[in-house]
Amino acid sequence: QTQWDMATAYPAFNFHTQNNVQFAKDVQAATNGALDITVHSGASLFKAPEIKRAVQGGQAQVGEFFMVSFQNEWPLFGLDGLPFLASSWEDARKLYEAQKPALEKKLDQQNMVLLYSVAWPPQGIYTKQPITSAADLKGMKWRVYSPTTARIGELLGAQPVTIQEAELSQALATGVVDGLISSSATGADNKLYEHLKYYYNVQAWIPKNAVVVNKRAFNALDADTQAAVRKAAAEAEARGWEAAKAVDAKSIATLQDNGMVVEPGTEQLRRDLAALGQTIVQEWLNNAGDDGKTVLDAFHAAR
Amino acid sequence: MRKFLDGLYATSGWLAGLSMIGILLMVLLTIISRILGFSAPGTDAYAGYAMAGAGFLALASTLKRGEHIRVTLVLGMLKGKARKALELAALAIATLLAGFLAYYSARLVWQSWQFDDISVGIDATPLWIPQIVMALGTAIFFIAFLDEFVLELLGKRTQPTQEEYNYE
Amino acid sequence: MSEIAVSVTLVIVLFALLGGSVWVGLTLCGVALFGMEMFSSRPAGDAMAMTIWGSSSSWTLTALPLFVWMGEILYRTNLSESMFRGLAPWVNALPGRLLHTNVIGCTIFASVSGSSAATCATVGKMNIPELRKRGYPDEQIIGSLGGPATLGLLIPPSIILIVYGVAAEASIAKLFMAGVLPGLLLAGLFSGWLMLWALRNPDKVPKADDSLTFKQKLWESRHLIPVVVLIASVVASIYTGVATATEAAAIGVVGAFILSASQGALNWQTFRDSLLGATRLYCMIALILAGAAFLTLSMGYIGLPRQLAEFVGSLNLSPAMLILALGLFYIVIGCFLDGISTIVLTMGVVLPIIQAAGIDPIWFGIFLVITVETAQITPPVGFNLFVLQSMTGKQITYIARVCAPYFLLMVAALVLLWFFPGLATWLPSQM
Ligand code: NA
Numbered sequence: 061q062t063q064w065d066m067a068t069a070y071p072a073f074n075f076h077t078q079n080n081v082q083f084a085k086d087v088q089a090a091t092n093g094a095l096d097i098t099v100h101s102g103a104s105l106f107k108a109p110e111i112k113r114a115v116q117g118g119q120a121q122v123g124e125f126f127m128v129s130f131q132n133e134w135p136l137f138g139l140d141g142l143p144f145l146a147s148s149w150e151d152a153r154k155l156y157e158a159q160k161p162a163l164e165k166k167l168d169q170q171n172m173v174l175l176y177s178v179a180w181p182p183q184g185i186y187t188k189q190p191i192t193s194a195a196d197l198k199g200m201k202w203r204v205y206s207p208t209t210a211r212i213g214e215l216l217g218a219q220p221v222t223i224q225e226a227e228l229s230q231a232l233a234t235g236v237v238d239g240l241i242s243s244s245a246t247g248a249d250n251k252l253y254e255h256l257k258y259y260y261n262v263q264a265w266i267p268k269n270a271v272v273v274n275k276r277a278f279n280a281l282d283a284d285t286q287a288a289v290r291k292a293a294a295e296a297e298a299r300g301w302e303a304a305k306a307v308d309a310k311s312i313a314t315l316q317d318n319g320m321v322v323e324p325g326t327e328q329l330r331r332d333l334a335a336l337g338q339t340i341v342q343e344w345l346n347n348a349g350d351d352g353k354t355v356l357d358a359f360h361a362a363r
Numbered sequence: 364m365r366k367f368l369d370g371l372y373a374t375s376g377w378l379a380g381l382s383m384i385g386i387l388l389m390v391l392l393t394i395i396s397r398i399l400g401f402s403a404p405g406t407d408a409y410a411g412y413a414m415a416g417a418g419f420l421a422l423a424s425t426l427k428r429g430e431h432i433r434v435t436l437v438l439g440m441l442k443g444k445a446r447k448a449l450e451l452a453a454l455a456i457a458t459l460l461a462g463f464l465a466y467y468s469a470r471l472v473w474q475s476w477q478f479d480d481i482s483v484g485i486d487a488t489p490l491w492i493p494q495i496v497m498a499l500g501t502a503i504f505f506i507a508f509l510d511e512f513v514l515e516l517l518g519k520r521t522q523p524t525q526e527e528y529n530y531e
Numbered sequence: 532m533s534e535i536a537v538s539v540t541l542v543i544v545l546f547a548l549l550g551g552s553v554w555v556g557l558t559l560c561g562v563a564l565f566g567m568e569m570f571s572s573r574p575a576g577d578a579m580a581m582t583i584w585g586s587s588s589s590w591t592l593t594a595l596p597l598f599v600w601m602g603e604i605l606y607r608t609n610l611s612e613s614m615f616r617g618l619a620p621w622v623n624a625l626p627g628r629l630l631h632t633n634v635i636g637c638t639i640f641a642s643v644s645g646s647s648a649a650t651c652a653t654v655g656k657m658n659i660p661e662l663r664k665r666g667y668p669d670e671q672i673i674g675s676l677g678g679p680a681t682l683g684l685l686i687p688p689s690i691i692l693i694v695y696g697v698a699a700e701a702s703i704a705k706l707f708m709a710g711v712l713p714g715l716l717l718a719g720l721f722s723g724w725l726m727l728w729a730l731r732n733p734d735k736v737p738k739a740d741d742s743l744t745f746k747q748k749l750w751e752s753r754h755l756i757p758v759v760v761l762i763a764s765v766v767a768s769i770y771t772g773v774a775t776a777t778e779a780a781a782i783g784v785v786g787a788f789i790l791s792a793s794q795g796a797l798n799w800q801t802f803r804d805s806l807l808g809a810t811r812l813y814c815m816i817a818l819i820l821a822g823a824a825f826l827t828l829s830m831g832y833i834g835l836p837r838q839l840a841e842f843v844g845s846l847n848l849s850p851a852m853l854i855l856a857l858g859l860f861y862i863v864i865g866c867f868l869d870g871i872s873t874i875v876l877t878m879g880v881v882l883p884i885i886q887a888a889g890i891d892p893i894w895f896g897i898f899l900v901i902t903v904e905t906a907q908i909t910p911p912v913g914f915n916l917f918v919l920q921s922m923t924g925k926q927i928t929y930i931a932r933v934c935a936p937y938f939l940l941m942v943a944a945l946v947l948l949w950f951f952p953g954l955a956t957w958l959p960s961q962m
């Protein structure tokens with residue numbers, strides 16, 4: 061019997077975690093217990109920024125990481141964090157297909173194998189005051205947590221405020237922050253409606269988690285077991301994307317039930333943001349070079 | 364040699380103190396940048412690295428002053444040879460563990476460099492750079508334990524002064 | 532090997548290393564290493580280095596060294612002396628007199644700091660010398676610091692309530708509110724115990740100064756102004772949004788410098804001593820935290836806390852018995868592991884059990900934090916015990932013994948919380 065540890069950062073109730081737990085169960089059933097995967101949720105084994113490296117170095121055989129977080133290392137990890145590039149579920153899926161060959165190659169170089177990748181619900185704008193255009197965001201205390209959100213804040217002329225997730229709800233309560241970009245699910249989980257009034261569902265981007273396995277650990281499995289893992293992974297991917305859609309709908313309902321005003325955003329706002337998105341995509345392309353161009357071309361062709 | 368070692372511990376202790384000032388400055392910069400509305404990206408991460416510096420670089424000087432705590436209940440009940448034997452055993456185990464820590468801290472730097480591991484925050488720091496303080500601090504810690512072990516073996520180890528214990 | 536056998540083996544190794552006078556932080560590393568090599572198939576070294584680096588450089592902890600520094604600066608001013616002069620006329624009427632300054636000091640500082648070690652180190656640094664100077668007995672000075680300093684975890688802001696809130700999908704704002712009344716209740720129990728002890732041992736409490744009229748008392752209270760201004764500015768910085776709870780420690784350090792300068796106590800020597808003293812005290816705590824992080828990782832791989840929690844869950848107990856079993860479980864495991872790790876390692880298993888039993892997650896969060904508070908003062912591994920050992924030079928067995936009544940008071944608070952759940956749930960329901 062082979063035993064694997066799977067390191068994930070999200071709590072047990074999160075849909076990604078539930079999907080991973082199901083994946084582990086499926087693998088165990090399909091291999092008659094020959095491969096036993098223990099899911100360590102809630103960052104109980106490694107914390108979010110450490111997980112990718114832990115899989116790379118073999119400290120955990122399997123792990124799940126948020127790809128956008130790693131764009132400092134390789135710009136293409138940040139592809140699905142580019143604002144207003146792929147704003148619908150269909151486009152996000154196409155973006156994933158376009159990204160996949162380069163992603164698999166990169167992970168292979170890093171001694172990892174991609175098992176599956178599942179999206180988060182789309183990102184929208186949370187604010188205290190109503191907004192009708194990008195100009196309304198000017199001077200707003202804007203929470204940043206990644207290079208992209210920092211750049212967006214800069215282009216909007218907002219005042220960037222670095223706040224870690226742990227202190228977010230307190231920072232909102234005391235007025236350290238009055239606006240941010242996040243998904244409907246994060247908003248519902250963190251109960252942002254306790255402090256913020258408006259959610260503009262502009263679907264800025266649809267970021268993804270990647271579930272990866274250490275290459276040496278994967279190659280050590282016999283062919284049948286590898287096939288069983290691959291099959292369970294494909295199912296997990298399909299299941300996960302459906303779950304993301306369901307969670308988005310459910311989270312938006314939660315926001316509304318708790319008195320939040322949920323709007324698609326005015327035409328003007330969307331136009332402003334699209335223009336801003338083009339700037340950021342261009343900057344990203346300059347940074348990502350030929351690899352980036354190939355992927356983007358493939359994506360535009362698929363659309 | 365004695366002079367060199369004591370200088371080494373003192374220097375790294377001072378670097379730890381500077382790191383402590385670094386934490387304060389980074390956190391203050393975060394607050395001030397928010398009030399005045401300018402951007403100071405990555406200060407939260409730098410505060411964390413400075414904290415690692417304060418903790419790891421002070422390891423040896425804290426040991427030499429007897430301020431790392433241990434349970435000396437059994438040790439205190441023993442006398443003469445038995446006491447020396449237990450002290451040597453404790454120092455040997457501690458030296459091994461500190462060596463283990465130092466070896467893998469150095470490996471961490473090397474692997475971070477090999478993996479091109481970069482901070483996921485806005486600071487985008489190559490992680491091997493701040494991790495050097497951990498490798499350095501634990502290496503000096505290991506040397507300090509080895510030093511204590513040899514001194515104890517030669518019967519030249521002076522018990523660290525515990526003046527700080529009584530405030531008056 | 533069964534869970535019991537693994538647990539017993541690890542506890543034996545822990546006692547052997549601790550008893551053999553190996554330094555505490557390294558002892559925890561040693562137990563973790565032994566556990567991983569013996570009971571899991573995973574290589575330990577690289578994972579250890581990664582985890583220790585992660586926990587030692589994590590921004591969330593930066594308040595700890597800064598608060599320790601703040602304590603070291605204030606210790607070199609006459610702030611504590613003037614604070615004692617201001618408080619003395621008021622607490623002198625209470626049995627136990629100035630010992631109550633420990634409870635009061637910890638309760639107030641707990642509303643600024645989110646950690647128990649920072650509360651213990653900062654308040655201890657200021658109060659211990661003053662109380663000793665006035666002839667109060669060591670056993671009561673140390674006990675009434677070790678117990679109340681754990682309030683740092685329960686009274687908001689609190690790191691551990693945030694960790695729990697994220698894991699349990701509970702509102703952190705509500706959890707913070709929920710911690711207030713139980714925190715005050717505990718402070719009341721601690722003070723009550725001090726009075727009871729003082730009434731039974733009147734000869735051990737130093738004499739009070741001459742009794743003063745109310746007007747004189749008020750006049751004496753002017754000595755409290757500096758400390759009130761300092762604490763109020765730190766609290767205000769949090770609630771006006773100038774600083775987050777983590778950043779507030781930096782405001783505290785700056786405030787301490789201003790105070791020190793205004794008293795003419797700030798010079799190169801006091802600056803250097805406070806800086807290096809704080810760095811070493813923090814380093815002592817940091818080595819233990821590093822060992823605890825490695826031990827947590829090792830436990831994660833071995834799966835021990837999780838299997839024990841699963842075992843409790845498999846018993847299909849009634850809610851009352853379940854809470855009793857979990858309370859015992861967390862208190863016992865809290866003797867050996869630090870509280871936040873225990874919560875992180877077991878949440879995945881325990882929360883579904885709690886939900887299935889229909890127990891309010893907010894209430895359970897407060898219950899859990901009080902059990903984690905006990906972990907700070909139960910031997911052999913208790914952070915407040917270590918901080919107090921470092922500050923007083925006493926044996927850990929002595930410190931654990933004088934803290935024992937406070938452990939029992941916390942258990943009493945757990946019982947009260949069970950019979951009066953409103954203690955935790957009433958305030959948040961008013962939001
Ligand atoms: Na607190």
Ligand code: NA
Nearest residue numbers: 865866906912
């Ligand atoms: Na304990």
